[in-house]
Amino acid sequence: xxxxSSYLPKIKTWYEQNISAEMREHCKRVGKTAKTYAxxxxxxxxxxxxxxFAHDCAKELEPTRLVNLARENNLPLIPLxxxxxxxxxxxxxxxxxxxxxxxxxxxxxxxxxxxHTFGEPRMSKIAMxxxxxxDTEPARKEKYxxxxxxxxxxxxxxxxxxxxxxxxxxxxxxxxxxxxxxxxETRNYFVRTLxxxxxxxxxxxxxxxxxxxxxxxxxxxxxxxKSAVKEGxxxxxxxxxxxxxxLRIKFTVK
Ligand SMILES: [Fe+2]
Ligand SMILES: [Fe+2]
Numbered sequence: 001x002x003x004x005s006s007y008l009p010k011i012k013t014w015y016e017q018n019i020s021a022e023m024r025e026h027c028k029r030v031g032k033t034a035k036t037y038a039x040x041x042x043x044x045x046x047x048x049x050x051x052x053f054a055h056d057c058a059k060e061l062e063p064t065r066l067v068n069l070a071r072e073n074n075l076p077l078i079p080l081x082x083x084x085x086x087x088x089x090x091x092x093x094x095x096x097x098x099x100x101x102x103x104x105x106x107x108x109x110x111x112x113x114x115x116h117t118f119g120e121p122r123m124s125k126i127a128m129x130x131x132x133x134x135d136t137e138p139a140r141k142e143k144y145x146x147x148x149x150x151x152x153x154x155x156x157x158x159x160x161x162x163x164x165x166x167x168x169x170x171x172x173x174x175x176x177x178x179x180x181x182x183x184x185e186t187r188n189y190f191v192r193t194l195x196x197x198x199x200x201x202x203x204x205x206x207x208x209x210x211x212x213x214x215x216x217x218x219x220x221x222x223x224x225x226k227s228a229v230k231e232g233x234x235x236x237x238x239x240x241x242x243x244x245x246x247l248r249i250k251f252t253v254k
Contacts, residue, residue, distance in 0.1 A: 004050040004109060010102045011054050019060050026139065027053050034133035041157060043125055044108075051112035051130045054102065058094040059086065069093045080178060080244060088180055091117040118182035119161060121189035128157050135164045144171070162190040166229045173222050178247065179240040188234040204238060217246035 015024045034052030038045040058066065063085035070077055070089055073096045081088045095114040098104040112130035115123050119131055132152060136145040144167050152160035165187040172179045211220045221243035228235045 004047050004104075004106055007050055007102045007104055007109075008053070011050070011057065014057060014097070014101055019057070023056055023059055026137065027056050029137040029139060030055055030130065030133045033137045034130050037129045037133055037152070037157075038126065041125065041129065043129060047106060047108050047126055048112075048129050048133075050104075050106075051109040051126060052133050054098055054104070054109065055094065055113050055116045055130055055134060056090065057097045057101075057113070058090040061090070061093065063089075066090060066093050069096055078181070080180060083248070084178060087117070091115065115186075118180055119165060119186035119190075120182075121186055123161075123186070125157060128161050132157065132160045132164055135167075158190060158194055162187065162194060165190065169225065169229055173225055176247065178244045179225075181237040181240055184235055184237045184240045188237075191232060191234045204236060204242070218243060221246065 015027065019027070031049045031051075031053030034048040035045045037043075038048035058069075061069075066085055066089045067082070070081075070093055073093075075089075075092050075096070077089075092114055094116075095110050098110055098113050104110060108124050108126040111120070111124055112127040114120070115127055116131055116134050120127070123131070132148060136148050136152070147167065148160050148164045151163040165183060168183065169179065169187065171177075208220065208224060221239060224239060225235060225243070227233075
């Protein structure tokens with residue numbers, strides 16, 4: 001029987017050739033952290049470890065190579081992907097590398113790699129474990145990692161994913177970065193399935209449109225998104241897209 005651990009030598013060789021020592025160490029820590037979480041949640045620790053170790057296999061490929069691999073493999077791309085190629089594409093292309101270079105067929109490992117940046121609605125438990133491990137491995141800044149660890153310990157895996165998504169969204173707003181609609185889509189899914197606070201959605205209502213036309217687009221949209229995070233509300237992906245557009249035409253891209 002082929003076990004997922006049998007992929008480790010191929011992954012290690014790839015890492016020696018394509019990934020820096022620093023990134024390799026991050027991947028090792030994510031693998032270890034994912035294994036620990038899986039053990040405590042009664043999930044397969046070996047699958048979590050391999051998925052965690054492999055998750056950033058495409059992180060340091062040249063942006064042109066990432067785009068070419070994405071196009072050759074018919075991955076769904078949106079215009080925004082071209083504005084932050086490494087950040088937005090390395091997870092999806094990572095799945096291609098895992099299949100092609102490591103020969104991985106395990107659905108959990110592939111999904112964990114594919115959705116470790118933005119998550120996915122209905123993602124598997126192992127994929128959630130890797131998602132949370134990526135954000136909470138020991139070298140991550142405590143300020144961001146600790147709240148997610150706390151939610152994981154006290155409220156469970158799904159809520160920890162939502163917490164991590166909320167933190168990522170807040171960081172993107174605070175740092176003036178683009179927000180990928182896939183992240184909004186995942187967060188909305190978790191808000192809808194988990195939230196007891198509100199099932200409301202923030203949409204492009206009349207008040208918002210008036211504020212936007214009269215004042216600062218980005219500030220108005222940032223406030224709406226921030227308050228949605230605070231209130232545990234879902235948000236209209238169009239809101240994020242309009243914000244991205246406003247950001248692109250008014251500010252330097254980060
Ligand atoms: Fe990554
Ligand atoms: Fe990572």
